[in-house]
Amino acid sequence: MFTAIAMAVLVLGALMAARVLVAASASPPRGSHGLAADIDRLLPQTQCGRCLHAGCRPYAEAIARGAARINQCPPGGEATIRRLAQLLGVEPLALNPRHGRQAPASVVIIDEEACIGCTRCIQACPVDAIVGAARQMHTVITAECTGCELCIPPCPVDCIAVVPAPAAQHAWQWPAPGRVSA
Amino acid sequence: MSTVLRGFHGGVRLPRSKETLQGTGSRSVALPPLLIYPLQAHVGTPARPVVGVGQKVRRDELLAAPSSYVSQAIHAGTSGVIVEIAARAVIHPGGVTDTCIVLRADGEDRRLTPAPALDLGRATPEGLLARIAEAGIVGMGGAGFPSHVKLREGLLNAVRLLIINAVECEPYIACDECMIRERAADVLLGARILRQALRASQCVIALEDDMQQARAALSRRDLAGAQIVRVPAIYPAGGERQLIRMITGAEVPAHGLPIDAGVVMHNAATAAAVADAVAGGLPLTERLVTVAGAVRTPANLRVRIGTPIAHLLDACGRSAADARVIVGGPMMGTRLIDEPAPVVKTTNCVLRLPAAAEDCTMPCIRCGDCVEVCPAQLQPQALYELARAGDWDGASDLHLFDCIECGACAYVCPSRLPLVHYYRHAKSEIEALELAQRRAAELRSRYEARLRRLAQAGDAAAEAEGQAGSDVDAAPAPAAVPDRAAMRAEIAAAVARTKARRTANTPAAAGEDEDGAR
Ligand code: SF4
Ligand code: SF4
Ligand code: SF4
Ligand code: SF4
Ligand code: SF4
Numbered sequence A: 001m002f003t004a005i006a007m008a009v010l011v012l013g014a015l016m017a018a019r020v021l022v023a024a025s026a027s028p029p030r031g032s033h034g035l036a037a038d039i040d041r042l043l044p045q046t047q048c049g050r051c052l053h054a055g056c057r058p059y060a061e062a063i064a065r066g067a068a069r070i071n072q073c074p075p076g077g078e079a080t081i082r083r084l085a086q087l088l089g090v091e092p093l094a095l096n097p098r099h100g101r102q103a104p105a106s107v108v109i110i111d112e113e114a115c116i117g118c119t120r121c122i123q124a125c126p127v128d129a130i131v132g133a134a135r136q137m138h139t140v141i142t143a144e145c146t147g148c149e150l151c152i153p154p155c156p157v158d159c160i161a162v163v164p165a166p167a168a169q170h171a172w173q174w175p176a177p178g179r180v181s182a
Numbered sequence B: 001m002s003t004v005l006r007g008f009h010g011g012v013r014l015p016r017s018k019e020t021l022q023g024t025g026s027r028s029v030a031l032p033p034l035l036i037y038p039l040q041a042h043v044g045t046p047a048r049p050v051v052g053v054g055q056k057v058r059r060d061e062l063l064a065a066p067s068s069y070v071s072q073a074i075h076a077g078t079s080g081v082i083v084e085i086a087a088r089a090v091i092h093p094g095g096v097t098d099t100c101i102v103l104r105a106d107g108e109d110r111r112l113t114p115a116p117a118l119d120l121g122r123a124t125p126e127g128l129l130a131r132i133a134e135a136g137i138v139g140m141g142g143a144g145f146p147s148h149v150k151l152r153e154g155l156l157n158a159v160r161l162l163i164i165n166a167v168e169c170e171p172y173i174a175c176d177e178c179m180i181r182e183r184a185a186d187v188l189l190g191a192r193i194l195r196q197a198l199r200a201s202q203c204v205i206a207l208e209d210d211m212q213q214a215r216a217a218l219s220r221r222d223l224a225g226a227q228i229v230r231v232p233a234i235y236p237a238g239g240e241r242q243l244i245r246m247i248t249g250a251e252v253p254a255h256g257l258p259i260d261a262g263v264v265m266h267n268a269a270t271a272a273a274v275a276d277a278v279a280g281g282l283p284l285t286e287r288l289v290t291v292a293g294a295v296r297t298p299a300n301l302r303v304r305i306g307t308p309i310a311h312l313l314d315a316c317g318r319s320a321a322d323a324r325v326i327v328g329g330p331m332m333g334t335r336l337i338d339e340p341a342p343v344v345k346t347t348n349c350v351l352r353l354p355a356a357a358e359d360c361t362m363p364c365i366r367c368g369d370c371v372e373v374c375p376a377q378l379q380p381q382a383l384y385e386l387a388r389a390g391d392w393d394g395a396s397d398l399h400l401f402d403c404i405e406c407g408a409c410a411y412v413c414p415s416r417l418p419l420v421h422y423y424r425h426a427k428s429e430i431e432a433l434e435l436a437q438r439r440a441a442e443l444r445s446r447y448e449a450r451l452r453r454l455a456q457a458g459d460a461a462a463e464a465e466g467q468a469g470s471d472v473d474a475a476p477a478p479a480a481v482p483d484r485a486a487m488r489a490e491i492a493a494a495v496a497r498t499k500a501r502r503t504a505n506t507p508a509a510a511g512e513d514e515d516g517a518r
Helices: A002-025 A032-044 A057-065 A077-088 A120-124 B124-132 B149-157 B175-198 B211-220 B240-248 B268-280 B309-316 B370-375 B382-389 B392-397 B409-411 B419-464 B480-504 B505-515
Strands: A106-110 A160-164 B002-005 B034-040 B062-065 B080-089 B097-105 B162-164 B201-207 B227-231 B263-267 B286-293 B299-302 B323-327 B349-354
Touching: A032 A077, A057 B034, A057 B419, A077 B062, A106 B097, A120 B080, B002 B409, B034 B080, B062 B097, B062 B175, B080 B263, B124 B149, B124 B268, B149 B175, B149 B263, B162 B175, B162 B240, B162 B268, B175 B201, B175 B263, B175 B268, B175 B286, B175 B299, B201 B211, B201 B240, B227 B240, B240 B263, B240 B505, B263 B268, B268 B286, B299 B309, B309 B323, B309 B349, B370 B382, B370 B409, B382 B419, B409 B419
Parallel strands: B002 B227, B162 B201, B162 B263, B201 B227, B286 B349
Antiparallel strands: A106 A160, B034 B097, B080 B097, B286 B299, B323 B349
């Protein structure tokens, strides 16, 4: 039973990969570079590396090459997977839990009392969302923080905390009809 | 003297359901123990509280000030003490909460001394706009756009026509009609002030065909150059675009505003509030609200803004157990999830309607009825198919964003499809997507800027080791590699700079500092 499912998954995976490859090669005028750019435009640019690539663009290139699945980006979640599937002409997949789960948007804040100004968080931040100078208090520019959490492990005094993103970054949306509570 | 206008494209004749309220006066309702003021009850940025918990206030005292150009002031509706500034239920289709200032009434209802009346003979548009802004007036017909902002934009764009909209085209809603009957002089004064603030050469007051008493109340007075027009009682005749089309013949461009058609439109209740502010020196703290549907005594209630909606229903008596509460009209109103949510400046109607039989929709039979009634001349059936399939581009191409969500299409649909719900869902998906894409583009450019910076630093380090640097665009994949090299290079450069500065401390080397460091 289990083997059968595993086989099915493998076959499906191979088929998917093949279709992604076909999709990749089916757009010759742009080439895979152009396709990667198109894919990159659909990725959330959180630059968190949870897809196990060095950032969104490298992941986009891996998808374009057929070397990665479309379901590896937790910040983008189902919506991004749907859009990628549409772009590439493949079926959507469920988000691969190995890469994490989709969570509400978050940002980080630095406990400015505790910060020793070592600058390690600045060096880790992929989008330059932290300001501060050596041996001075560091601050996160909330509007520019993607919540990638890459700044947290390097901090020697554990003074960076994750908090929900301000409302504008995850505004309420009308649910799809049918899912409304009666 | 009044002109009768011809209709507009599409629209539906709805049962009016206003008979019980026509000709009856408004009645006041007892002060509730708590008044609740959401900070975001208008278009724009939330108001900024200027009072603290425990503070005593009098009626008309400022509770929250505008936080930007497009924002509004909020004033106390009675005297009492601020007991809370916290998240509370508000009128919202998804039951989302908002930060609210909560005022406990002390029962004495003491007011501040009103501001002195402005002399209209000498008042400048600037002075009038400032007073209207201070009074916290927003569009009371439903949109909630700060009135002084609308006026200022109209003034800047040399708009020549002011329209006072008293067309209540949705069933049940009758508060503006009642207000005009009772306060015709104030509506006319408000219209005159608005016109002066705008320097508009013309003013038109639009009423519905069946508002005879309101029309009579106005016509008995000096209209001061304003013209009364009657529009047919066809839904949605009171829609901004529809009314402008009927009165001027001009179309408001897609994605445009009335000022693009040379018009500023204000609701009749807004005009009366402007008269109160300018001639009476009073901020907006009270309004008329129609309470109707499954209630024992339907009424137009004089309500302090901030009153919990449950309090109004208690005052009128709930007559059927199983009913939904709708704020606004039955066509475009918002289903109320929490009855303690308060009346805000835009709340014109509270309805209790029998619970709708949902889940009895049928597939679209392509009858085309929806196309015929759509006032925006769209293809509701095609939009429905596209929205259901999640084809946002297709829906946008068919002008989804021109849909005014009037619900005329859903009203006539024999298959009872929740068409407007599909459009709202599609619009909010598209807007969220656009927002996310704008944000992603910003993040991408900052990320790329950082990569370039690191690559440059990496190049410098590589050159020092006699190797060729790499181009970011050609090989962005190994982003982690330049990272470490760059860090080392940056540290090396920093050490070098520090050393250079130390050497520079000797006067002889001072002139070389900058060149040496670069
Ligand atoms: S997981 Fe998504 S957001 Fe994070 S780097 Fe990968 S593509 Fe970008
Ligand atoms: S501040 Fe931290 S969480 Fe925010 S973007 Fe930078 S590294 Fe990521
Ligand atoms: S890593 Fe931590 S201690 Fe170092 S500068 Fe950043 S916040 Fe401050
Ligand atoms: S809700 Fe939209 S599509 Fe339907 S009739 Fe009104 S404007 Fe047309
Ligand atoms: S009215 Fe309803 S059934 Fe008729 S075409 Fe429109 S969506 Fe289809």
